[in-house]
Amino acid sequence: MIYAFVVHIGRKAGLSDPEGTTTGKALRDLGFRGVGNVAFGRTITLEIDADSQDAARIKVDEMCQKLLANPVMEHYTIEAVS
Amino acid sequence: MIYAFVVHIGRKAGLSDPEGTTTGKALRDLGFRGVGNVAFGRTITLEIDADSQDAARIKVDEMCQKLLANPVMEHYTIEAVS
Amino acid sequence: MTTQETPTHIQLGMTDTEYESVIDVLGREPRPAELAMYSVMWSEHCSYKSSRSHLGRFRSDQPWVVVGPGENAGVVDLGDGWLAALRIESHNHPSFVEPYQGAATGVGGILRDIFTMGARPIAVWDPLRFGPLDDARNRYLLEGVVSGIAGYGNAVGVPTLGGEVEFADRFSKNPLVNVMALGILKREQLVLSAASGKGNVAVLLGNATGRDGIGGASILASASFEEGDAEKRPSVQVGDPFEEKKLIETCLELYDRGLVIAIQDLGAAGISCATSETAGNGGMGMDVDLDAVHVREPGMTPGEVLMSESQERMLAIVSPDRLDEVLDVAMKWEIDASTIGTVTEGPELKVYAGGDLVAEVPAASLTDDAPRYERPACRPGYLDTAWARDPVIPDDIDAGGTLRVLLDDPAIGDRSWISSQYDHMLFLDTVIEPGHDGSLLRIKGTHKAMAVSTDGDSLRTYLDPRRGAARIVFESALNVAVTGARPYALVDNLNFGNPEIPGVMWQFIEVVDGMAWACEELDVPVVGGNVSFYNQTDGIDIYPAPVVGMLGFCDPMPEHPPRLDRAEEGMAIWIVGQDPQGDFAASAYDRVVNGNLGGRPLDVDGEVARRVVAGAAKLAFEVPVLHDISFGGLAVALAEIAFASGIGFAIEGVSGRDLFDETPLRFIAAARSDDLDTSVPHARVGTVGGDLLDFGQAGSMPLSEGKAIWGDALPRRMR
Amino acid sequence: MTIAVVVFPGTNCERDVTHALGLVGADAELAWHKDRDLGGASGVVLPGGFAHGDYLRTGAIARFSPIMAEVERLASEGVPIIGICNGFQILCEAGILPGALIANRDLKFICKPIHLRVESTDSVLTRAAQVGRVLRIPLNSYEGNYIATDIDTVEDAGNVILRYSDPRGTVDDRSDPNGSTNSIAGVTNENRNVAGLMPHPERAIEEILGSSDGRVLFESFVASVEAVHA
Ligand SMILES: Nc1ncnc2c1ncn2[C@@H]1O[C@H](COP(=O)(O)OP(=O)(O)O)[C@@H](O)[C@H]1O
């Protein structure tokens, strides 16, 4: 059975986010008012073939720790989709 | 009042997604089984100062159409967070 | 966090005696912020307390030296008003913690050292050392470091023109990431870091200050000071090449318009270091207002702002009546700027926050009064056992079979997997690109050119620190000479283990002696460098890894500088320089084929070095192909020419043993002539042609096969 | 007759392009992205680099610089305009050229000389070349992978002017360094007065730098500018 997940990866607090800062500035330069903090993140959508939803989620979590997220700089959450 | 949104930006179907393809391959090389399609996306989290949730969302939608997403190759969805 | 038991200064890595001398300097107990400042400024990294007393043995009094060691970068005179600025730095530990960002911010840091001098940075080199690539973690580090250098260097718009890479077990948990940068300027643009003129103002330019890499963190968070938000302090710094690019253009425009009196980049200890150094160097003082600093996030404590090591920031000392012009230039380039200080008679550096005085120290004391140590040194015991393990080398080595093994070694195989990820062509000055012995850059509008080679050889240096160090100086000299340049100035990066271990300190002293001697012999000034101690993996010290960056200079440059890809059918092949003397200690053959590391490397005669280097530089104006013989010996050097030119060769009368001998100060010449016009001893050994790497009775292998193995050595491991 | 070379914050090839134009006998003037008009420029070059750090999306922020309105106006008036590498990416983002550029197939920055086959001489960048001619020109990009939703329209309209090939001019997946759709390395617009390419012809302008195959592209451009100017 195929299960789908979205992994949300964000940058840890305190780290600078040049892309976010630059994009925020660009929005203000374009005349948008009231633009506060702008932060960048990534999502990875995966299809996993496994026996159960839980088994699949465990796999995805392992993938995040091994490859998808960089524990030194990033935190992640796993969301099941259907 | 400050409203927060997450904009999810993804590559249009049918267009190549090197990050997704390469990550899928890397996962299989690492020995993960049952890895199906892998797709990459970007999230942009914004704080917007506006009179109402709706007013803020309209602004964000405008930002997406103008700058945050490229209609030629990307689609986007806007999610309100609190 | 502070605890009752351990005194704060100990937590900050200060000895009791060091703490005592802080009290002597101040005549009282230091305030928390002051203690944080001294703890960082008097650290090994900032104060060179273990190495300083030895570095004096390097000479830099040659007439063409404009600025020697001590400033942000060394500067030499290229004639007609042109100057070159060069510097090398290490970013070893951050690159192990996070390879991409660690290497990226390393590039950013070394570039600031260059444009702080008034120079436009024009090139970068990246000497790298990793553990063996059969370990996934080491592959991850190589991949990350190379993309970090590419990601930052390419985007900031400074080409990376080469480097070198070594693989050995002792770098597994402590990779070495050194970065060298070169800049060019006209004499009138030279700027130094000594603030002058009471009433002049200090302007902080560039990135907003965040909670990055804060030294003395524990005391800053301690209740006695103010509540710092410790978990908000990131363990990694993110590089912003775009900000750096704008900062470069801003500073260069400020220099052009004569708006800068003195300038200093912000590195370790951030604002506290930059303000005290500019003031101290000028024999002045400074009043600093931390409330004026533009910050990245709310709620930062004064201590955090003072000590933050956020990247891409500069401190410029400017005259108050030109301040508006300075701010206009910053605004044009969309760079944030804040006026944070005023130069005073001194000698005090006074730091205010929220109206309170948080620090008041004699500006110069942070640098001048730093401790110096004569650390005990003694010859380590491993040397005798290592020397006893003499390489066993047969006379009749089969060249073909051996090359199949050596060409697949990642330190011998094609390095373009690395260099092709770097922009190495920007500015249209790269006459000789990565893949040759040294890179050659022309200076447009003149006939001048600069050549650079970075070299290190940690295993040979391990077997004999003094000889090993001298030999990398000579190798780098020959690497620039074969492009037509004469060795002109050198920067060094001394990567070592724990200096509190006498054996390591002995290695360090031997290396400095060997390097200083070799530079004397070649009359090459040492204009700058960097020392990186405490490199250990699993408690074992790394192999001693001095790295040199040699700047060569020629005026005029050769019209057609020698290249590896200019060998053609029928050219005669010569070996120029010393005869092979059976130098196999730490050779590719002994390490890769025998799996041994032992014996004692040959010594080198300074007179021979001078003659061979000068001979190569002269031949470079007449001969289409020159290539120095280094790791892998004659066989590998010939193969590299064949691969680049796409044509084979036939060698006669060289024994299998001599093909892999690594006796230094030898090079290959290929030319259409019956003899070479040189007084350096030389012998014809064969002819260019065919599609074989043909070593006569020593064996052969097809060019195509050798090239395939050589070309895939790195890619196949990184796939 | 002068050619404007547009500089955005983060642009880094402006001096190289100026040098190359000089070698083919044209004077260039640098224009700042905040400028609102390009004076009497009879041709425009958007050079390579990393405008606004390539943050968000390559070219995304640069396309909103004040000068781009002027570039669009000149484009519609038939003034010859070329974009090189980052300049090409900006022209695509601005919708002046079709398609978009995304990360290379292997997610690695590529800096090396590659081969290009001239597909059409009906553009301001190729008019002096011959169809089928193979040029050796350096590539220098991370986002050089060309995609387009309406790829068939682009092809059918004959808007493809350059493709990656091998030294003999054969075009296939092996000769495509970055995964570009149909090996596309350069395109032009409907009016044929705007063209963009990923490789850097200014880096192949002198033999001492390894190749002078880039000259013919600059000569084409300068000839086009002169033709319109006259
Ligand atoms: N880390 C690196 N980055 C860029 N180029 C490199 C790197 N390592 C090696 N190279 C290039 O590969 C070529 C061969 O390197 P090396 O064998 O160390 O030269 P040599 O033996 O002549 O000192 C040189 O041109 C060098 O610049």
Ligand SMILES: [Mg+2]
């Ligand atoms: Mg060499």
